[in-house]
Amino acid sequence: MPIAIDALQTFLAAVHPYDTLTADEIEALAHAFRPQAMKAGETVYRLGEPLQGLYLIHDGQVAVRDENDVQISALGPRNSFGERGLARDGIAVTSASTVTDSLLLVLPRADFLRLVETKPDVARFFDRSRQPRPKRSDLATSRVETLMTGDPLACAPETPVQDAAAAMRDAHVSSICVTDAGALRGILTIRDLSSKVVAAALPVTTPVSQVMTGDPVSLPPSAIGSDVLHMMMERRIGHIPVTEGDRLVGIVTQTDLTRFQALSSADIVRDVAHAGSIADMAAATARIPQLLVQLVAGGNRHEVVTRLITDVADTATRRLLSMAEDTLGPPPVPYLWLACGSQGRQEQTGVSDQDNCLFLDDAATEADMAYFHALATFVSDGLNACGYVYCPGDMMATNPKWCQPVRVWRQYFASWIAAPGPEAQMLASVMFDLRPIGGTPSLFEDLQRDTLALAARNSIFVAHLASNALKHTPPLGLLRGFATIRSGEHKNRLDLKHNGVVPVVDLARVYALQGKLAPVNTRARIEAAMAQGVLSATGGQDLLDAYDLIAETRLEHQARQIRAGRKVDNFLAPTDLSDFERSHLRNAFVVVKSLQSALGHGRGALG
Template sequence: MDKSLLPNIYEFVSKTYPFTLLSEFERDIMATKIKINYYKKDEVLENDSITGVGLFMIRTGLVETRNTEDNSLHGRFSMGDIFGFSLMEKEGKSHYKVIFLENTLLYLLPKSVLNYLIAKNSTIGTYLNSKEWVRLSSSHHYADEHNNEQTGKTVAMIASHDLSLVSPDDDIKKTALSMEQHNSDISLVMEDNNLVGIVTKSDITLKAVARGLELNKPISTIMTRSVKTINSHQSLFDAIEMMIMYDVKNLPVLDEGKVFGTVSTTSLMRNSKLQCIYLSHEILQCHEITRLIELSSQKQEIFETLVKTNVKPHTIQKIMSHIADNFAQVLLQMGEQKFGTPPCKYAFVAAGSQARSEVQFLSDQDNCIITATQIDDTQRQYFEQLASFVNDNLDKCGYPLCDGNYMAKNPRWLQSLETFKKYYDEWILNNSEDALLSGSVFLDMRTLYGDTNLVKDLREHLIKRARSNTRFMATLMKISAAVAPPVGTFRQFVLTKDGDNKPYLNIKKQAINLIIEMARLYAIAAGSTSVDTYERLQSAYKANLIKEENYKELTEAYTFLNYVRFNHQLQALHNHEELSNHIVPKELSQFERNHLRDAFVIIAKHQKGALMHFSHSLGV
């Protein structure tokens, strides 16, 4: 049939996500199989009139779904919304009923045609899956995912094959000549076709020439043996992340364990717009506060580029966190120079989102100083000076002072390891919600500078105590679950569990934090010291606390929520609006609405499960 004859239906359907993903041919097939029904206000559908028939799409009107069991609100849908995913594979009884709040013209996409589309088109196939997390996983094609052909360049595509290869016994001079010949900044040291080390130009300058080493010595005397390498199929962003993390400018590329080529910062710069590699490097080289503040203005550009280039939210957070870490580290170096050698071993520690490497554009600073030993007044004076110097200058570099004063310059959070252990013991034993709320920022910690053993010790202490105190765990879960995710968005409102309409969604408080908090609890229960939300969920899965599917659900939801959050922040930056975690539903696309709903469903389900899990062990 000629689709120009039914332009309205075609247009409506083809503009509605996920059918935008279909080819023209597939869209034609689908549009010609639609069935149309009309329902009056107050009509109700349930059981086999809605199970196993297909998906429902609202052309005009208003629909509410309520759980059969307790009549609680399940969802509310208006024009363009699609519902019925979880009914598709059911037979007979439905777990919710459909109530028409207004006269409604309802399109049915029959199961037969959906099955056909699923068979034909794998993208939409995953979207039409009845499981929320599978649908969520279809929502993104991040630039740093390997299977994305359009935007995901792999390291293999840009690797240089003009390699300077030497053997461990070749002398330093020969190695230098080889580098010149191949116009390369590094030499790969090979033995029996295996990479055993690398040498950079600066190794030759600093380790050989500067120290007066004879140039006929074997290169093995100055080569770096523990080589960081990258696989050829990894993405450019993986390479960038590694270069930032390890502060190196060249990486050997391996393909199935064999040397394939090298990538350098220069080749990466040519192939991507990312200057974050250089920013990190420059921060660490910086000696002046004014210059540091200047550099901090680049943060925004980097954030924008990462979001625009469609880099995975997890990678964005890691890169933004790393940059934040670098600022703190260089300030501590400057501080130590300014105020002299510290009087005892200590660690400058990130708490909250920075500890979890989840820094984003809005993050303020949460940190503390842990000293190895108890400090006297003079020692305290030193650390207070240092802390104020770091905190205040971080503020100038765009990491605002913390409203709750969770900062090292607050004497309460400048304490010895022993005192911090006592803090934890108090929180765990007293189990008061107030104390837990005020301390929860410090349940996540990561050393930014100084002695890493202190935090390690402290975390092990926390996990040991917390794990064995079921009441503490249950209370933490109860506090977290006191905030419920919304049911969904509906027209210009965010719909809460009680059926209230709110003008905006606080994506951090009402969704993201809820996953972070569950992940933290599960990780503690699993005995994991990790502070990364993804790793924590994985450790929970490995410890059999949650099923593999639960792990996938939560990570997909978490990734998607951050994706939405970052894209809305990018939008706000463009419009010169103040950044916030508030999202106004009218700014959400149909795509985002559908998937947010899936994410909310997942969170609500897991809150229920986690509450059971942690209160069950209480014996209640």
């Protein structure tokens, strides 16, 4: 089935991304493409075989299948395929066969690689990760390890305060960390020397252990600069040690942050943390939509945007807990407020409801429950007033079922794992995303470790949770399009939450369970799974790229709605996207579908 060069040039000029080339470049490309006529049912290439090159369909239809022989794409004229294998080592990562008699155009691998290396627009089409992002060097995107002083001044607990003060003077610093065999035990600042030593007329021989701030709050090197600023503003402190485990590795001070700007989110955190009333707090959280718009417009990655937005919710929760205690009096026993859902994963966007619970010390009695019900009601009502609406499924600490002593929570998890029915799977999925927000963290630490170990040992539970993770599927249509919502208020739209982000969230949760991995954040779970070998390097990187694209598309959609003065939601009309954006969003869904298929065949993402 021959095709004339001039006809081929006309065809290429109407196909993206070749339409970005000049007429001379299209003519040269037309001579490089080789026509290949194939009958219906013929194999174009098999998984693991060397690829001839990039395939472009001129006429006909082609079915592409993954490594489990599950069809992931049905392609028609003007669609390309095979680029993923070409961009790696030239080996097919899928299989393809014709559905009808077809005319395929084959661009040899050498010509394809030369094209993407020399033409950025073409390269970005076949690899969205090549798209340039705004270069930013601000607090919002800088990791703590790039901000901290890596060799902080330190002394032993028994050091006299005079010696510690002299060391601070000589080093021209305003604090000194107190360590024992490298482990952080406390911090002593100039303010401590003034208020606790000089003002109290203590002897200069007093050990620093008697006047230091013991067990100070700290952050890991992987935290971002905004975490530092938010913590400083909320707690009114100027020095934050950086630790790995309990080992001191650095310190960040206010001086370290002077060259960085992240004032929008920090202003909201400050106003929330110091709000005198729920009305004041609600006025501050009302600025979150504009914060989202500014962060997205500034080119921040989705995990940074959602982290900053979640920081506000965390601060609001802690402020409400403090206000509740001021109103109700001190708690009768230690407690811990935890968030699950998107807040637990630090992935809140412009649409967030409440998902939370209370862990109580095992010393709690039935008589104590009235206090904690009142506390939960105060906080939940306050969050609702601040825009974090009540959970439709009543997954809140106001529900007595989710306000229980730790021993009861242990029983919950043990029963869900032992008998993983549909409800148990749902509840376990929600509760595996728990993250402490305010109270006594030790009430959760042992439970999290023990539950992960117990769940990972139960292969039946893992299999059920994996099956549950396949219930939300990417919205892929059969003919190179999307499976949009068929009826109702959101007809002809994509649900970027339940069919976009949630499938990735579910996969990451299963990988974390399989590897007994502690991270709760989705991206952190995928990275940890790759590091532990639970997830292959190629499968993991594909999933990260797909997740990034889906999550950022969701945020960009919400930002557009806010700018237009519309109510924020997760429902996107494909027609709101360009051909380029639709093509890559669909490719991202294909990646997620492939990894779901691998999980469904009991192979995880290895192999």
